[in-house]
Amino acid sequence: MTAHRPETLAIHAGTAPDPTTKARITPIYQTSSYVFDDVDHAAGLFNLEVAGNIYTRLMNPTNGALEGKIAALEGGAAALATASGHAAQFLAFHTLMEPGCHIVAAKRLYGGSLNQIGHSFRKMDWHASFVDADDPANVAAAITPQTRAVFIESLANPGGVVQDIAAIADVAHAAGVPLIVDNTMATPLLCRPIDHGADIVVHSVTKFLNGHGNSLGGVIVDAGRFDWAASGNYPYLSQPNPSYHGKVFTEAFGNLAFILACRALGLRDLGPAMAPMNAFLTLTGMETLALRMERHCANALALATWLKAHPKVDWVSYAGLADDPYHPLARRYLGGKGGAVFTFGLKGGYEAGVKLVSAVKLFSHLANIGDTRSLIIHPSSTTHRQLAVADQEQAGAGPNVVRVSVGIEHIDDIIADMAQALEAA
Numbered sequence: 001m002t003a004h005r006p007e008t009l010a011i012h013a014g015t016a017p018d019p020t021t022k023a024r025i026t027p028i029y030q031t032s033s034y035v036f037d038d039v040d041h042a043a044g045l046f047n048l049e050v051a052g053n054i055y056t057r058l059m060n061p062t063n064g065a066l067e068g069k070i071a072a073l074e075g076g077a078a079a080l081a082t083a084s085g086h087a088a089q090f091l092a093f094h095t096l097m098e099p100g101c102h103i104v105a106a107k108r109l110y111g112g113s114l115n116q117i118g119h120s121f122r123k124m125d126w127h128a129s130f131v132d133a134d135d136p137a138n139v140a141a142a143i144t145p146q147t148r149a150v151f152i153e154s155l156a157n158p159g160g161v162v163q164d165i166a167a168i169a170d171v172a173h174a175a176g177v178p179l180i181v182d183n184t185m186a187t188p189l190l191c192r193p194i195d196h197g198a199d200i201v202v203h204s205v206t207k208f209l210n211g212h213g214n215s216l217g218g219v220i221v222d223a224g225r226f227d228w229a230a231s232g233n234y235p236y237l238s239q240p241n242p243s244y245h246g247k248v249f250t251e252a253f254g255n256l257a258f259i260l261a262c263r264a265l266g267l268r269d270l271g272p273a274m275a276p277m278n279a280f281l282t283l284t285g286m287e288t289l290a291l292r293m294e295r296h297c298a299n300a301l302a303l304a305t306w307l308k309a310h311p312k313v314d315w316v317s318y319a320g321l322a323d324d325p326y327h328p329l330a331r332r333y334l335g336g337k338g339g340a341v342f343t344f345g346l347k348g349g350y351e352a353g354v355k356l357v358s359a360v361k362l363f364s365h366l367a368n369i370g371d372t373r374s375l376i377i378h379p380s381s382t383t384h385r386q387l388a389v390a391d392q393e394q395a396g397a398g399p400n401v402v403r404v405s406v407g408i409e410h411i412d413d414i415i416a417d418m419a420q421a422l423e424a425a
């Protein structure tokens, strides 16, 4: 199956006909728990010696189909579905970090990830340095003996920034540290970070993978390549675990130690499991991922080109434009495409931004991306309104900035709506 092309994998990978009922579509296994054959079977399951189902906080066949599909698309060894994208990030870091440890992260990240890593992780005594990852030397300079992971977004939300994944992977590996890539905005249809050296990929499947804005979800994908035992820096993986009678995950599970620890320790004990209904909705959405991404990218390029020539628009930041500073990296990592999300600046500043989002009719004014519908937000009056203007500007969300997630409607209707709204601004 993994030999197939991405368009085929998006439909077929992970989802064979149901073995019991022969249902062609993966059923929603809406059950909390699973019956044991006998006491020995139960013991084998709990000892992680036999594969099988125990309880839906740990595993569920509908979620398992989604995990198989995304692992195949990303070229990973295995995957784990979680309740949300943030839950995926939390479980991935929880598996790698001890109190006092440190993350080097790109400073151009989804705002929620800046909060999670910069503020909430501090309560666990996990620390972070945010660097301008456009120059991989900045990543290298920020790595300390306590650093346990480097974290970037392949295509950063919201600004149309593309990161040099291979160069950053080299820097991380030279320091004995894995590279984690959030591939939410690019999706495996544009970029497969594992092919460029990433060790772990995370997603908010809430966005383009699901694609229809109807449920939350996340996933962790393990490349299955990193040597967790070599440095002794990952004791959760390479030291005896007291909650499994002293089992050492790297010895028991080899190259799957990380992803199995995310499930059997992290998900078991912290609990952010995906609802099977949400896995089903995401499986359904993913069947059209290839078609949707093609249309999303074509529409975004057309809208960005049109906006760039509009007299009320100051600038457009979209890596799909041939003259964009990030276009060479988009050619290397994203097949020359720029995804569906980008920002632009209005000459009229804050007031014009507020008027624009009030005047759109086809675009929905809301805080999400990756829907079939075109979405728009003015960060300075919404997601970033708590920040001082200087900090808004630092985050690429100054008073004149508007972010769009371009949908898959007809491009003429998208442009017509933007034209009438700009008229009103």
Ligand SMILES: *Cc1c(COP(=O)(O)O)cnc(C)c1O
Pocket: 084, 085, 086, 087, 110, 112, 113, 153, 157, 182, 184, 185, 203, 204, 205, 206, 207, 216, 217, 218, 369
């Ligand atoms: C939305 C998003 C997240 C968080 O995902 P949730 O599913 O909302 O928890 C993380 N990273 C990126 C790039 C996102 O766009």
